[in-house]
Amino acid sequence: GAGVxxxxxxxxxxxxxxxxxxxxxISGHVSLFWYxxxxxxxxxxxxxxxxxxxxxxxxxxxxxxxAERPEGSVxxxxxxxxxxxxxxxxxxASSLAGTSGPTDTQYFGPGTRLTVL
Amino acid sequence: xxxxEQNSGPLSVPEGAIAxxxxxxxxxxxxxxxxxxxxxxxxxxxxxxxxxxxxxxxGRFTAQLNKASQYVSLLIRDSQxxxxxxxxxxxxGGFKTxxxxxxxxxxxx
Numbered sequence: 444g445a446g447v448x449x450x451x452x453x454x455x456x457x458x459x460x461x462x463x464x465x466x467x468x469i470s471g472h473v474s475l476f477w478y479x480x481x482x483x484x485x486x487x488x489x490x491x492x493x494x495x496x497x498x499x500x501x502x503x504x505x506x507x508x509x510a511e512r513p514e515g516s517v518x519x520x521x522x523x524x525x526x527x528x529x530x531x532x533x534x535x536a537s538s539l540a541g542t543s544g545p546t547d548t549q550y551f552g553p554g555t556r557l558t559v560l
Numbered sequence: 561x562x563x564x565e566q567n568s569g570p571l572s573v574p575e576g577a578i579a580x581x582x583x584x585x586x587x588x589x590x591x592x593x594x595x596x597x598x599x600x601x602x603x604x605x606x607x608x609x610x611x612x613x614x615x616x617x618x619g620r621f622t623a624q625l626n627k628a629s630q631y632v633s634l635l636i637r638d639s640q641x642x643x644x645x646x647x648x649x650x651x652x653g654g655f656k657t658x659x660x661x662x663x664x665x666x667x668x669x
Contacts, residue, residue, distance in 0.1 A: 485648050485659030486604065499655060534603055544592070549657065551603035
């Protein structure tokens, strides 16, 4: 695809429901990142994949959050038993290479706005 | 102490002026530094990155890095109303990128 896509764009969940957020990275991109952005804050790192390997999940707030990228392309972020504090925009980004260098630009998707009632 | 600190603003400048945005970071091991622009309701878009001490210019934008002072800045020359947005400073060490909370910039026509 032309860019990173995410679905759904908006999700309203009742407290306690499980949700699944999908990210389609740019074709061929090795690296995939998930971020959480609360209102008025910058994106906060959640987790990082290099192909199908989850190399860093240190930012996941609790064991209710789980991410996967089984075939090294599409990724899903799952939140179990949602709480009101989970309300935020969830951003996915991908980059071409599996390096940490500055030229490995991260391209962001449009985000999924999750509201937990 | 937050790892990446920015003045939340809003910073208001007249059209045609220079806007100066500042950022400090706490991790001395940080390797590369980024400025993103984020319009309301949109996702961040990269303006420029810098990883060596000194200045880096790209069109109307100049990034400045001082690793000894752990300080990064972004200058926007000839500011335009279309530059009105939130500017996010981001710092990368390894694969993890840490963002500041952003500075809101308003450019008055």
